[in-house]
Amino acid sequence: xxxxxxxxxxxxxxxxxxxxxxxxxxxxxxxxxxxxxxxxxxxxxxxxxxxxxxxxxxxxxxxxxxxxxxxxxxxxxxxxxxxxxxxxxxxxxxxxxxxxxxxxxxxxxxxxxxxxxxxxxxxxxxxxxxxxxxxxxxxxxxxxxxxxxxxxxxxxxxxxxxxxxxxxxxxxxxxxxxxxxxxxxxxxxxxxxxxxxxxxxxxxxxxxxxxxxxxxxxxxxxxxxxxxxxxxxxxxxxxxxxxxxxxxxxxxxxxxxxxxxxxxxxxxxxxxxxxxxxxxxxxxxxxxxxxxxxxxxxxx
Amino acid sequence: xxxxxxxxxxxxxxxxxxxxxxxxxxxxxxxxxxxxxxxxxxxxxxxxxxxxxxxxxxxxxxxxxxxxxxxxxxxxxxxxxxxxxxxxxxxxxxxxxxxxxxxxxxxxxxxxxxxxxxxxxxxxxxxxxxxxxxxxxxxxxxxxxxxxxxxxxxxxxxxxxxxxxxxxxxxxxxxxxxxxxxxxxxxxxxxxxxxxxxxxxxxxxxxxxxxxxxxxxxxxxxxxxxxxxxxxxxxxxxxxxxxxxxxxxxxxxxxxxxxxxxxxxxxxxxxxxxxxxxxxxxxxxxxxxxxxxxxxxxxxxxxxxxxxxxxxxxxxxxxxxxxx
Numbered sequence: 001x002x003x004x005x006x007x008x009x010x011x012x013x014x015x016x017x018x019x020x021x022x023x024x025x026x027x028x029x030x031x032x033x034x035x036x037x038x039x040x041x042x043x044x045x046x047x048x049x050x051x052x053x054x055x056x057x058x059x060x061x062x063x064x065x066x067x068x069x070x071x072x073x074x075x076x077x078x079x080x081x082x083x084x085x086x087x088x089x090x091x092x093x094x095x096x097x098x099x100x101x102x103x104x105x106x107x108x109x110x111x112x113x114x115x116x117x118x119x120x121x122x123x124x125x126x127x128x129x130x131x132x133x134x135x136x137x138x139x140x141x142x143x144x145x146x147x148x149x150x151x152x153x154x155x156x157x158x159x160x161x162x163x164x165x166x167x168x169x170x171x172x173x174x175x176x177x178x179x180x181x182x183x184x185x186x187x188x189x190x191x192x193x194x195x196x197x198x199x200x201x202x203x204x205x206x207x208x209x210x211x212x213x214x215x216x217x218x219x220x221x222x223x224x225x226x227x228x229x230x231x232x233x234x235x236x237x238x239x240x241x242x243x244x245x246x247x248x249x250x251x252x253x254x255x256x257x258x259x260x261x262x263x264x265x266x267x268x269x270x271x272x273x274x275x276x277x278x279x280x281x282x283x284x285x286x287x288x289x290x291x292x293x294x295x296x297x298x299x300x
Numbered sequence: 301x302x303x304x305x306x307x308x309x310x311x312x313x314x315x316x317x318x319x320x321x322x323x324x325x326x327x328x329x330x331x332x333x334x335x336x337x338x339x340x341x342x343x344x345x346x347x348x349x350x351x352x353x354x355x356x357x358x359x360x361x362x363x364x365x366x367x368x369x370x371x372x373x374x375x376x377x378x379x380x381x382x383x384x385x386x387x388x389x390x391x392x393x394x395x396x397x398x399x400x401x402x403x404x405x406x407x408x409x410x411x412x413x414x415x416x417x418x419x420x421x422x423x424x425x426x427x428x429x430x431x432x433x434x435x436x437x438x439x440x441x442x443x444x445x446x447x448x449x450x451x452x453x454x455x456x457x458x459x460x461x462x463x464x465x466x467x468x469x470x471x472x473x474x475x476x477x478x479x480x481x482x483x484x485x486x487x488x489x490x491x492x493x494x495x496x497x498x499x500x501x502x503x504x505x506x507x508x509x510x511x512x513x514x515x516x517x518x519x520x521x522x523x524x525x526x527x528x529x530x531x532x533x534x535x536x537x538x539x540x541x542x543x544x545x546x547x548x549x550x551x552x553x554x555x556x557x558x559x560x561x562x563x564x565x566x567x568x569x570x571x572x573x574x575x576x577x578x579x580x581x582x583x584x585x586x587x588x589x590x591x592x593x594x595x596x597x598x599x600x601x602x603x604x605x606x607x608x609x610x611x612x613x614x615x616x617x618x619x620x621x622x623x624x
Contacts, residue, residue: 199473200483200602226601232476234335235483236350237600253473259486260354263346 041159044141051137055114055160061103062119065141066091067284069117071169072153074160080111087278087286103127109134115159117141143283145209146216146291150174153285173288177216180295184218190298192219193243193266196230196281198254203233209283210249217295219245235260245298249281250274273297312574315567319581323363326585330359330592335599353487361485362591362605363584364493365550366560368542370583371501373557374564374576375539376426378511379532380433382444386558387422387543390444391451393554395425396547397478398455404474405466415492419544425451426540480553480606482591493549500542501580507531508572515570553590553606555613556583562617586612 038050059080060066066085069078075090080097095111098104100119105127108116115137128138139159143152150170157166192214196202204210205226214221222241223233239260246257246266255274261267273294280290332340334355338347369387376385376392387393399421403414432447463475477484510531513521518528546553560583561575568574590608597603 197473200476200481223600228601231601232483234595234600234602235354236334236336239346239350239354240336242346260349263349 041139043139047140049115049137049139051139051159052114053161057111057113058160059097059108059111059113059116060085061097061117062100063087063278064143064282064284065117065119067282067286068143068149068152068156069160071285072157072160072166073162074156077160079113080108105130109136112136115139145212145283146177146287148209149283149285149287152283169285173285176288177291180217180291184295184299187218187299189215189218189220191222191242191244192247192298193222193238193241193245193261194247194249195254195257196249198256198258201233201235201238201258201260202230203238205229205231209287210280213280213287213291213294214247217291217298219294219298239264244269245271245273247280247294248272248274249277251277312568312571312578316574316577316581319578319585323581323585326588327359327363330362330588331355333592333596335595357487357490358482358485358591358595359588361490361493361549362482362588364490364497365482365546365553366556366583366585366587367497367580368493368500368546368583369553369556370560370579370586371497371504371576372539372542374561374572374579375504375511375535375542376557377561378515378572379535379539380430380444381515382441383562384441384445384558386555387539388552388554388557389452390426390429390448391455392422392425392429392540392543393547393552394452394455394459395421395423395428396544397421397552398459399544400548401459401462401474405462415545415548418548419541422540422544422547423537425455426536476604477551479604480551480609482550482553482594482605483602484550489549493545496542496545497580497584500538501577503538504535505573505576507535508576511535511572515572551606553587554610555617556587556609559613559616560586 037053039053041049041051043049055074055077057079058069058074058077060069060078061082063082063084063086066078066081067087069075070088070090075088078091078094081091081094082103083096083099085091085094085096095107097107097111108131113136116131116139118138118140119142131138141152141155143149150173153166153170153173154163157163194204194210194214196204203223203226204221205228206221206224207227208229211221211224215224222243223231226233235258238258242264243261243266246261246264248254248257254277257264257267257272266272275290275293279286279293331351334350336347336350338351343351372392373386376387376390377383379385396418399417399419400414402421403410403417407413407417429444429447429451432450433444435443459478510521510526510528513524513526514528514531521528543557561579564575564578564582568578587605587609590612591605594603594605594608
């Protein structure tokens with residue numbers, strides 16, 4: 001009995017050893033052809049990432065990154081996107097690889113991308129190692145304001161080799177932004193409450209890019225003094241703030257202002273503005289659309 | 301003998317009256333505190349709305365939910381003859397939550413169905429735990445706790461599955477509610493919870509004598525003329541209704557049903573005639589205080605009340621377990 005056990009352990013270890021050898025052989029040839037045309041870039045987290053000089057196949061794990069990649073004219077390089085990605089129209093034809101929180105690693109590997117664009121640091125730990133073993137680079141970038149978006153577009157243009165288009169696009173966005181700034185220059189700012197969710201009541205705090213967006217559009221978020229980006233907010237205080245305008249990030253559960261606002265100047269004067277949640281809550285070029293819409297409504 | 305029992309009766313009555321006084325005091329303190337300072341002697345229009353339409357309904361809902369969950373805990377503990385029986389730990393809250401979620405997603409336009417389906421969910425979960433925990437040798441603590449764990453995790457997985465399959469924006473507010481949230485209180489939502497809490501406590505108090513005898517042993521109870529089956533059914537249905545209604549209005553506020561009856565029994569002994577009404581009052585005090593912390597600690601932001609009750613409840617429970 002004992003002899004037999006030793007024998008089977010021997011066979012097992014031998015098999016494992018052989019498998020190791022095989023797998024070592026297998027990864028070797030994969031590395032060789034790509035090394036010559038790799039370059040090293042630094043992503044938003046300061047990680048050094050090796051990317052091919054010409055990216056042919058990319059996967060995006062966030063809807064705003066997908067929009068940004070399309071904006072710089074590299075949408076045709078996207079071979080995989082998330083189920084949340086719904087803009088522009090062309091994304092519907094791209095293969096879905098799960099959602100931002102639960103991307104399917106097998107589908108990503110099967111697509112053989114050169115690089116995967118990731119927006120949250122929490123995602124990378126779980127599968128960066130797995131992807132990098134397959135020679136798939138992971139690039140982390142998380143634009144979180146209008147200024148960030150412009151920088152992100154330039155960076156993406158650089159990575160995809162579409163600098164010219166990206167530059168032009170950024171200049172265009174900057175023109176639109178400064179046009180609004182001129183328009184509202186000197187006007188009195190309006191007290192705005194941004195409602196993210198009706199029940200329970202959620203709003204935006206100072207660290208959210210929406211606070212910045214409201215300010216650029218000639219308003220002032222009444223909850224700007226709160227640090228957290230998206231706090232659950234006291235109804236008592238919400239009522240006492242008496243906002244002049246309520247902006248709804250419009251989604252299924254957020255189509256009307258919370259009942260506590262029923263006597264606020266905003267509701268009485270019918271100053272309730274809905275802006276599509278996809279436009280106002282994704283740091284993408286469409287933030288400028290949101291900015292124009294808000295400015296338009298605040299200055300009616 | 302008779303004199304002594306009369307004495308102890310007077311003592312427990314004094315105790316309950318004292319608790320009621322404490323409850324009123326707690327409610328008063330809760331009314332005075334909030335993220336907005338109110339000038340109580342000269343309320344303006346919007347302060348009136350803050351007080352009567354936002355703060356007061358929320359405090360009263362907190363009291364109703366606290367009383368309901370605590371009494372339901374005491375009821376289940378007497379019924380299952382086990383001090384660890386608790387709506388949250390046995391998966392009964394999860395059953396109610398799944399029922400509410402079902403009504404929310406598939407019958408969204410009929411808001412009145414939420415408490416009804418929550419009740420149904422609580423009943424089904426209790427039945428499942430009961431059937432699993434029962435064995436020929438009777439019901440021991442390990443079997444009961446294990447059955448509770450199984451039902452809890454099974455129902456949690458269905459809830460997670462549903463939230464994954466359904467539209468995320470529709471269920472965002474729901475997932476927050478699951479952790480216990482009293483901010484959605486309106487004057488109307490409090491009536492149902494308040495009336496259920498009061499009637500439920502009264503019904504369970506009337507079964508207290510039978511429950512006392514059943515705790516000694518069901519055969520002894522039968523010998524004393526207790527209608528065991530009927531009592532069991534009443535307690536079971538009432539406790540499930542209490543859990544169902546409070547979960548439908550405020551999600552799963554944990555640990556109330558476990559910690560409160562324990563504390564009450566430590567103070568006044570295990571006679572259910574005293575334990576049940578006292579538990580209701582102490583439960584109300586506990587959740588009102590927890591929610592006052594949730595409302596004011598980082599105002600104008602808010603904390604989830606379920607996290608506060610668990611934060612106070614879990615260490616208290618460990619302490620009680622060690623002391624016994």
